[in-house]
Amino acid sequence: MSVFTKTWALIRNTWRTLTSMGTALVLLFLLALAAIPGALLPQRSLNAAKVDEYLVEHPTLGPWLDRVQAFDVFSSFWFTSIYMLLFISLVGCLTPRLAEHIKSLRAVPVPAPRNLSRLPKHHEAEVAGEPGELAASIDGRLKGWRRTIRTDGDVTEISAEKGYLREFGNIVFHFSLLGLLVAIAAGKLFGYEGNVIVIADGGPGFCSASPAAFDSFRAGNTVDGTSLYPICVKVNDFDADYLPSGQAVTFAANIEYQAGADLERNSWNDYRLEVNHPLRVGGDRVYLQGHGYAPTFTVIFPDGQTRTSTVQWRPDDPLTLLSSGVIRVDPPAGTYPDPDERRRQQIAIQGLFAPTEFLEGTLLSSSFPALNKPAVAVDIYRGDAGLDTGRPQSIFDLDPRLIGQGRLNKEARVNLGVGEEKRLEDGTTIRFDGAVPFINLQVSHDPAQIWVLVFSLTMMAGLVVSLVVRRRRIWVRMTPAPAGTVSVELGGLARTDNSGWGDEFERLTDRLLTDGGRHS
Numbered sequence: 001m002s003v004f005t006k007t008w009a010l011i012r013n014t015w016r017t018l019t020s021m022g023t024a025l026v027l028l029f030l031l032a033l034a035a036i037p038g039a040l041l042p043q044r045s046l047n048a049a050k051v052d053e054y055l056v057e058h059p060t061l062g063p064w065l066d067r068v069q070a071f072d073v074f075s076s077f078w079f080t081s082i083y084m085l086l087f088i089s090l091v092g093c094l095t096p097r098l099a100e101h102i103k104s105l106r107a108v109p110v111p112a113p114r115n116l117s118r119l120p121k122h123h124e125a126e127v128a129g130e131p132g133e134l135a136a137s138i139d140g141r142l143k144g145w146r147r148t149i150r151t152d153g154d155v156t157e158i159s160a161e162k163g164y165l166r167e168f169g170n171i172v173f174h175f176s177l178l179g180l181l182v183a184i185a186a187g188k189l190f191g192y193e194g195n196v197i198v199i200a201d202g203g204p205g206f207c208s209a210s211p212a213a214f215d216s217f218r219a220g221n222t223v224d225g226t227s228l229y230p231i232c233v234k235v236n237d238f239d240a241d242y243l244p245s246g247q248a249v250t251f252a253a254n255i256e257y258q259a260g261a262d263l264e265r266n267s268w269n270d271y272r273l274e275v276n277h278p279l280r281v282g283g284d285r286v287y288l289q290g291h292g293y294a295p296t297f298t299v300i301f302p303d304g305q306t307r308t309s310t311v312q313w314r315p316d317d318p319l320t321l322l323s324s325g326v327i328r329v330d331p332p333a334g335t336y337p338d339p340d341e342r343r344r345q346q347i348a349i350q351g352l353f354a355p356t357e358f359l360e361g362t363l364l365s366s367s368f369p370a371l372n373k374p375a376v377a378v379d380i381y382r383g384d385a386g387l388d389t390g391r392p393q394s395i396f397d398l399d400p401r402l403i404g405q406g407r408l409n410k411e412a413r414v415n416l417g418v419g420e421e422k423r424l425e426d427g428t429t430i431r432f433d434g435a436v437p438f439i440n441l442q443v444s445h446d447p448a449q450i451w452v453l454v455f456s457l458t459m460m461a462g463l464v465v466s467l468v469v470r471r472r473r474i475w476v477r478m479t480p481a482p483a484g485t486v487s488v489e490l491g492g493l494a495r496t497d498n499s500g501w502g503d504e505f506e507r508l509t510d511r512l513l514t515d516g517g518r519h520s
Helices: 003-020 019-036 036-040 048-057 061-067 077-106 129-142 164-190 261-265 339-344 400-404 448-470 501-512
Strands: 121-126 146-152 156-164 193-199 217-218 231-242 248-259 269-274 280-281 284-299 306-310 324-331 347-356 356-359 363-366 377-384 408-417 420-423 428-444 470-482 485-494
Touching: 003 077, 019 036, 048 061, 048 356, 048 363, 077 217, 121 284, 121 501, 129 156, 164 448, 193 231, 217 248, 217 501, 231 306, 248 261, 248 280, 248 284, 269 284, 269 408, 280 470, 284 324, 284 347, 339 347, 339 400, 347 363, 347 428, 363 377, 400 408, 408 420, 408 428, 485 501
Parallel strands: none
Antiparallel strands: 121 485, 146 156, 156 470, 193 217, 193 428, 231 248, 248 269, 280 284, 284 306, 284 428, 324 347, 347 377, 356 363, 377 408, 420 428, 470 485
16 A cells, blocks of 8 residues: 555545534534633733732742643633633534435435334224325325335325434534634634723723723733724713612613714713613723722922812622722922932822721721722821833732832821821921722624624524424325225334324324324
8 A cells, every 4th residue: 555545545534523413522522622721820811910910929830831832722822722622623524415305305215115013113004095195185284294105006105204304413413613703703803802000080991992901901812902993982970879778779880882983073972871871882891890989188298289080990709899009199390300300209198098988997898899988997108109110010909019129118007088198297288189080891892793683593493493303204104905095004113202102103093094094
């Protein structure tokens, strides 16, 4: 045997194995199994901070998981390989089945077996009449069956089949699964998803003109960020209802938005944004993901100039919304003419915010998530807060390197209620002015979402049809008998589900032979 023949045989056998239904089922199971780490482990595309935290907490296991892309499961080489193999397997498996099904639809029912009495269901009777007339009568009563009449001398046979829709439903189910895989892949390629925090009650809002407008942005492989659909959103107010335990019952935001031609006319549209009721515009969906609070501080410098800053703080307790964060304030221009001196006079405020103050001694906590009695417990720092270093840093925490190097020094620690202030030694005053809500918005664009829905529905429809419809075959053989009667022999075969076929065959026999006769 030549090398070419051996190679061709190997390729052919590999292809047959890959495109078998058994292999497709194994790959589908492996795909579900491979998705488990994506549900159990934090994913870098969703929350990079959680991944970094996991790596710090698991210094031995974490790097190994990172090497095998366990934190990027759905874009990993092994998940993509299973996905593509499943796609190829389904195409190679379903295409011949579809061709075979079309061929079977065009074929006439097979002739009756020589010995009908050997079939699982059998019935004999003698009926008055002529074979031709009886055949026409029985043929008329087999509506819904694909049937044909054959005549061989004095013997007339009717072959009938039903249940072709079962295989059609099976094929629709598997092709819909294939379409679902394609739609999901297309959504990952051409879709994008961004998250942004927007402050309510007169906050500046945001516009989705570029990925830079978002706090985090995940783009599909074909998205370069230059063709995002422009949407501008302002949050007028936010309201929430809580149980006495602090658990949120409902929360919603009244927003204004611009999109498309609204941007040219500078006109705004009102919308009440609620959980599970996203704003849909231009193929994008804007979801309300969460909420929290943004404390407001005013810094009064010794020369009387002021700076007011409102910055979102991170909710650390989801039940009481006790939050932590940082506000960095740069002195106004002219207060310190020397740039180095101005950098050394930056103010940083770091601490906790409680929407409803609860004190245990001087330790601040929160007893309820609503803004009933706002208060803060903060450390006030002076020095280089890192505002103009050009190095990225967290908006919720100070850079510990600046503190460790002595470039940022603690000036005071204080608890403040709304309107209360702290005066530093040089005359600088820090006042807590209260807080306003913020909401976390998610902007999602998935051009294949409608196709995911369509293929999901057709999958369910195909599955229901393939489970409900059953394949059946019957044959009727009619032979002239003495005294003007016809000997009728019926045979039945269940090609799929045999349950209930006995009762169904008996009812069918009675319906076909309603004119009576001597049954045996």
